[in-house]
Amino acid sequence: MYFCPMYSKEIIKGTLKPIILKLLEQEGRMYGYEITSKVKVLTQGKIQITEGALYPLLHKLEAEGIVITEQENIGKRIRKYYLLTPEGKNLATAAIDEFLDFMITTKSILDPTANISYGNAK
């Protein structure tokens, strides 16, 4: 049986931020570990966000006022939830739209068969 591995590293570059913003927009609030495991499940293991990439990015988003945090104690462990601020919601929408547009553009190059229709694309 074919076991689908992870994507090669370079391909994921630049996608972490829009993915995280999308999940936060969708779920309302999430904690770091939850984001990594959710992405792993959603992608069948093809995208595994490393902690070394995730936490610094979340901290940066917080420093920029894009997210705020809520801490909760689960037993003796701390869990840090991240939520989009109002500005964060605007930025999330913009980032997701841009990424979807980017994928349409890129796909038109990589997959010419998707290029047949020139209708009223968004």
Added chain:
Amino acid sequence: MYFCPMYSKEIIKGTLKPIILKLLEQEGRMYGYEITSKVKVLTQGKIQITEGALYPLLHKLEAEGIVITEQENIGKRIRKYYLLTPEGKNLATAAIDEFLDFMITTKSILDPTANISYGNAK
């Protein structure tokens, strides 16, 4: 009317290589300047490959045996054509397939409307 500018820088990371490999596979051979202008036209200016990114990448691909070059003199100017080697063709196919798969996966997260059907997706 809304004029769509270039994409933000970080979004393009990791996409240059598959794009270049795809164009070389499709066109047979291309020279550097031709690649940048072709991509600019194909994407309506949304993706503008800088020379600082392009030439080092082409040189790397050559050093790795993925492409070979053919030089031609156009007047007093040199033009360097790049062609995929047999190994390069295999790598190009793999890289393009992986990227298309990656886009399907990413789109399923970013655009839930594409997620309604849970049928026998590839």
Added chain:
DNA sequence: TTAAATACATAAGAAATTTATGTATTTTTG
């Protein structure tokens, strides 16, 4: 004749991510 386009190239720096490492608690499994 001057600016823009064509055509190559490299080097320094920034940014995003990997790899490695660390700490600690909780759950599962043999």
Added chain:
DNA sequence: CAAAAATACATAAATTTCTTATGTATTTAA
């Protein structure tokens, strides 16, 4: 019940990829 795996956070060094800046030179368009 002990050990392994999962949960949950974090940071630092190194790598990769790309931008920005700079350089040279020819050809075409204004």
